Amino acid sequence: MLRFFNRFASEICYAMCLYNYKNISRINVVSLGCGPGSEVYGIIKALRFRKIVVPIYYEGHDLLDVWEPVQNLCRNSLTSTQHIINFHTTNLFADFAGFDNNVVNLLILNYLLSHAAKFYTKQGKNQFVDEIVDFIIQNNVKNVLFNDISYYGNNISLNSGVQLMKLMISKFSSKGVKYTVRYACFPSDPYRGNEGWQFYKKNNLLFQKLNGNNFMNNVDYCNSKQIFVHILQ
Numbered sequence: 257m258l259r260f261f262n263r264f265a266s267e268i269c270y271a272m273c274l275y276n277y278k279n280i281s282r283i284n285v286v287s288l289g290c291g292p293g294s295e296v297y298g299i300i301k302a303l304r305f306r307k308i309v310v311p312i313y314y315e316g317h318d319l320l321d322v323w324e325p326v327q328n329l330c331r332n333s334l335t336s337t338q339h340i341i342n343f344h345t346t347n348l349f350a351d352f353a354g355f356d357n358n359v360v361n362l363l364i365l366n367y368l369l370s371h372a373a374k375f376y377t378k379q380g381k382n383q384f385v386d387e388i389v390d391f392i393i394q395n396n397v398k399n400v401l402f403n404d405i406s407y408y409g410n411n412i413s414l415n416s417g418v419q420l421m422k423l424m425i426s427k428f429s430s431k432g433v434k435y436t437v438r439y440a441c442f443p444s445d446p447y448r449g450n451e452g453w454q455f456y457k458k459n460n461l462l463f464q465k466l467n468g469n470n471f472m473n474n475v476d477y478c479n480s481k482q483i484f485v486h487i488l489q
């Protein structure tokens with residue numbers, strides 16, 4: 257966490273600086289595979305950059321409880337803000353209670369799908385993507401932000417987060433879900449397909465390096481691929 261938190265949070269901030277905040281009085285966020293919740297800080301920083309004052313209602317889900325001490329630090333450090341931050345170790349697909357205004361403005365998949373690409377079987381990957389698509393349809397999800405390792409991968413072996421995200425997008429089409437999609441990457445991006453990737457102009461980290469954190473070697477800049485899907489209906 258001391259190694260990657262700054263990078264992950266910074267990457268999310270870059271993406272959320274481009275988010276369309278029009279007509280929005282709060283942002284309901286669900287993060288699947290939230291871990292320590294680095295995206296919370298990325299979103300808050302983007303709101304500050306954009307001078308937008310709206311509360312975040314954040315529900316982070318991760319099946320592992322190893323993150324709990326860090327999640328508690330995160331929640332405690334934000335209690336004096338207007339943001340409502342909750343973490344769960346339950347299965348999102350079975351246990352999501354929903355928000356009181358019945359909309360999920362943003363589903364975040366922050367370094368989740370590369371994890372699935374690495375550890376799940378081919379059948380498991382397909383099933384996982386199906387579950388996410390059903391969750392999106394059933395819970396009125398308006399936007400999906402994928403932020404993950406830059407590795408492009410291969411569509412037959414589904415060996416990258418990017419390929420799982422592309423599979424998800426193809427499933428939207430086959431289920432009649434209308435959407436727009438934007439592909440983004442950072443200046444040092446090694447390789448990508450012909451989806452029309454847009455390069456950020458900068459890749460510098462956006463949070464100050466903590467004194468005494470000696471774990472950030474070789475993690476000095478943003479380096480992810482991002483796919484932003486806006487669901488139209």
Ligand SMILES: C[S@@+](CC[C@H](N)C(=O)[O-])C[C@H]1O[C@@H](n2cnc3c(N)ncnc32)[C@H](O)[C@@H]1O
Pocket residue numbers: 261264288289290291292293294295317318319320348366367368371372
């Ligand atoms: C690389 S970490 C993600 C880190 C986190 N998003 C962050 O910002 O630091 C991947 C996480 O995905 C979680 N994960 C994998 N499959 C999951 C699933 N089906 N449901 C919930 N969490 C899952 C893992 O437990 C792990 O904590």
